[in-house]
Amino acid sequence: MDLKISGRTAVVTGADSGIGLATAKLLAAEGVNIILNDKTKTELEKAAEEVRSKAESNAKVIAVTADLTKYEEVQQLAAQAKEKFSGADIVVNSAGIRGAAGDFLKLSDEDWFATIDTDLMGAVRICRAFIPQMQTKGWGRIVLIASENALQPYEEESPYNACKAGIINLTKCLSKAYSPQGMMINCVSPAYVATPMTDAMMKELAKKRNSSEDEAISWFLKNKRENIVVDRRGKASEVAAVIAFLCSEHASYITGSNYRVDGGSVATAFG
Template sequence: MDLRISGRTAVVTGADSGIGLATAKMLVAEGVNIILSDKTTEGLEKAAEEVRAQAKDDAKVMAITADLTRFDEVQQLAYQVKDAFGGTDILVNCAGIRGAAGDFLTLSDEDWYNTIDIDLMGAVRVCRAFIPQMQVKGWGRIVLIASENAMQPYEEESPYNACKAGIINLTKCLSKAYSPEGILINCVSPAYVATPMTDAMMEELAEKRKTSVDEAVTWFLKNKRENIVVDRRGKASEVAAVIAFLCSEHASYITGSNYRVDGGSVATAFG
């Protein structure tokens, strides 16, 4: 499908791996200029080379580091994008962490603040930095990454749950404020997708259970994600496909919405 966004410019955060990298590859294959951003250069240049290999219609690819917990660095990222491309049309915020996990009563204020600073405030900062560029253009697409945890929280991940619920609310709030100006803002809620974050979870589980990682995945699906009716982990490319659609001209009547890409993990019809 031609997404009709060739020549547009997209900023993808958390882009050195997982959903961010998969999204960047899909968008660049549609002729979109891509700015990949992550906290450190480690892995980012390699990711940029992978994205360049998929480029179509002379799409350009840049890699720029930025720590989303520092607004000055986010603002500098926005300045660099404006200098290089005249501003951004598309923002996909994939940066995030699982954060501190465990019994609620064992989690400190610092545990909460650290997760909030990255998973919720990171999204706030990038939107604050890039929405003005879209206002000038009168066109924009923003996709934020929420999670199944926002609608179906798991008791050991309370800070992450709360942040992802906040992302869905933020999405609706921003869409009401800025969609009248042509900026369409949506979020996507993945569940148990094969990414470095869930890989680390499975490695930790395998060590705890004294099993292989594959056995840990099988146990986790059966005991912790029994509602995933497709009975497997998701692929980053499957989430990226939904994100890419929401960035396209074909999604011109969609805003303020949350799209679940969860293999059926959320058990309710209206979650």
């Protein structure tokens, strides 16, 4: 399917692995120029080579390190987009952390602030930096990554739950403000996708249960994600496919929406 965005420029954060990397590959294959962003230069450069191998129509791929918890670094990322490509047309904010988890009463203010600073304020800083570039163009696509946890929270992940619920609300807020100017702003809510974040969770669970990681995954599916009717972890590429569509010209009448890519994990029909 031709997404009709060849020649556009996309900034993808959290792009050295997982959903961000899978999305960058799909967009590059559509001829989109890609600015990959993450915090670690070595891993980001390796990811950039993978994306370049998928690029079509002379699409350019560059890697720019920036920490989304630092305002100045986000502004520098935006400046790079302006200098290299006359600004971004598409932003996919995939950067995020699970953050502190456990008993709510044992989580400190610092635990909460660390998660908020990356998962919520990181998205705020990115949107604040790049929306002006899209205003100048009169066209834009922003996709923020929320989570099933926003709609179906798990008690041990209260900071993460709250931040991801905030992402859905932020998406609607921004769409009301900026979609009249040509920007389609949406979010995607994955569930239990095979990424470094959930890999770390499964390693921790396997250690706690004194089992293999495969056994931990099976136990987790049966006991903690029983509503995943496809009975497996999701693939980053499956989430990326939805994101890529939302970045496309075909998504010109979709804004302020949350798309669940969760294998059925959210039990309600209307969340």
